[in-house]
Amino acid sequence: MNASVRLRHNRVELALHELRPAAGRPLLLLHGLAERSPTAVPAHLAAWPGAVWALDLTGHGDSDVAIGAGYFCEALMGDVDVAIAHLGAVTLYGRGLGAYVGLLAAGGRAEEVRGAILADGPGLAGGGPSPASPAVPTAVGAPPPGGTPDPWALYELTRDVRPPDYAATFARQASTRSGLDTALAVVGVNRPPWLEAVVQEPGVIEGTLPDALALFARP
Amino acid sequence: MSDSAITFPGARRPDRQTTVDSHGLAIAVHEWGDEAAPPILLAHGGFDFAGTFSVFAPLLADAGFRAISWDHRGHGDSQYAALYNWEADLRDAAAVFDSVSFAPMPVIGHSKGGSLMLQLADALPHRVSHLINLDGLPSRRSFPDVSDHQRTKLMADELTAWLDHRRSLADAQRKPGTIAELAERRGRMNPRLDADWLRYLVTIGAREQADGWRWKIDPTLRLGGFGPWRPEWSMMRLPDIGVPVLAVLGTEVDPMGWGTTAADVVSHLPPGGRLVMLEGAGHFLHIEKPRQVADLVLEVLA
Numbered sequence: 353m354n355a356s357v358r359l360r361h362n363r364v365e366l367a368l369h370e371l372r373p374a375a376g377r378p379l380l381l382l383h384g385l386a387e388r389s390p391t392a393v394p395a396h397l398a399a400w401p402g403a404v405w406a407l408d409l410t411g412h413g414d415s416d417v418a419i420g421a422g423y424f425c426e427a428l429m430g431d432v433d434v435a436i437a438h439l440g441a442v443t444l445y446g447r448g449l450g451a452y453v454g455l456l457a458a459g460g461r462a463e464e465v466r467g468a469i470l471a472d473g474p475g476l477a478g479g480g481p482s483p484a485s486p487a488v489p490t491a492v493g494a495p496p497p498g499g500t501p502d503p504w505a506l507y508e509l510t511r512d513v514r515p516p517d518y519a520a521t522f523a524r525q526a527s528t529r530s531g532l533d534t535a536l537a538v539v540g541v542n543r544p545p546w547l548e549a550v551v552q553e554p555g556v557i558e559g560t561l562p563d564a565l566a567l568f569a570r571p
Numbered sequence: 572m573s574d575s576a577i578t579f580p581g582a583r584r585p586d587r588q589t590t591v592d593s594h595g596l597a598i599a600v601h602e603w604g605d606e607a608a609p610p611i612l613l614a615h616g617g618f619d620f621a622g623t624f625s626v627f628a629p630l631l632a633d634a635g636f637r638a639i640s641w642d643h644r645g646h647g648d649s650q651y652a653a654l655y656n657w658e659a660d661l662r663d664a665a666a667v668f669d670s671v672s673f674a675p676m677p678v679i680g681h682s683k684g685g686s687l688m689l690q691l692a693d694a695l696p697h698r699v700s701h702l703i704n705l706d707g708l709p710s711r712r713s714f715p716d717v718s719d720h721q722r723t724k725l726m727a728d729e730l731t732a733w734l735d736h737r738r739s740l741a742d743a744q745r746k747p748g749t750i751a752e753l754a755e756r757r758g759r760m761n762p763r764l765d766a767d768w769l770r771y772l773v774t775i776g777a778r779e780q781a782d783g784w785r786w787k788i789d790p791t792l793r794l795g796g797f798g799p800w801r802p803e804w805s806m807m808r809l810p811d812i813g814v815p816v817l818a819v820l821g822t823e824v825d826p827m828g829w830g831t832t833a834a835d836v837v838s839h840l841p842p843g844g845r846l847v848m849l850e851g852a853g854h855f856l857h858i859e860k861p862r863q864v865a866d867l868v869l870e871v872l873a
Contacts, residue, residue: 420594430737460734490665
């Protein structure tokens, strides 16, 4: 890892890591649930020609924990947006939870996300397409040394509902507002209901990671 | 005018105030009535605070109850949080319940507080003896009749505004003003409420600083927004409830209301559940008709 910067998103300080400096549009890595940013560019992403950065989402890695929890994916989209404000236009590569958050960010900041690659990883399905039986837990176990990943983040972000039509709305935003022929590339194997809906949308392709990297690396 | 000079007929400040720790966050709890009396829990609506029960809660206290309310996280005197979601509000509520009793207790919820208590009663039925819901039953959202193209544009505007808001939060503060100005601002969203009442509320829900009064609510919170939540996810809990249920709706259209109709509720009422339509009342039933609502509650509890 080269260097890290601290960015403020409301009351949370986020850690944004530069894995490889280079000219050209950065690839921004979004980890899966309970993961953290890698310390070096993973071999399977080495073909990216530009800079590579990685963001620790709230409650993960070197970013702050949200005291009292309240984690939701739209807030994590805000984390990504704060990173975009720092980096400028990016291409996103998201694993699991990071794939869903990457979809939201691609729809929310379509002009500044130049393609998002959605990959398998922990936390891809979330809480499924509709609400489960309600629960009010009083405890989720002690946090690990260092505080992250926050056990409450693990609890809440495996119960958040991800309706297919809601996810599809973000895919539509990404494809209609980005001006890209292809705004989203799904490179994973698993298709939870939200992702099944996303791949049906125009401007979304299913393919291999090398092809997706090559596609979005074009100027 | 000093805050202590402003009163409102029937309004009484709480007899006791304390805080409860909810997973690291301090939740402010306010109580009216004898500490040894049977408890009844009151959950306020979104962008409100426990002080909005300042007329209603004393009516229950005077009828022999220990009326307990709390400020939701980021509201009133409760601590600001980094993040807010429904599940966290539920846990905060449960922490307040735990601080009072583990026996089943009657609960009253208004608006967002009504939906919260409905879900809590579904999740923890052993903690609730009666469920009273005051216009807190969202029904299926009515979308404006617009084309797909317009809808995509509306969503884009909403997303951009929300993300711009999140980017600009670092030093966010609420706008200062006089008591009259804050009351007038609140009156725009609560047009049916008495101006004297709104001025009284400012003295509880706002604090005076060097440059004027500011509402205490977390300046990072904003009305509206978007998310995966569907109003019918709240209503679907209602048929599950196994304790006595009273739902109260006003007959008047109100900008803060859900637009829920009697038919929406009746089809979801559990066996023995009761719906009362309060003539001439809007969304803030317990503020507009405190005596009538208190009598309905006392009848259910009798």
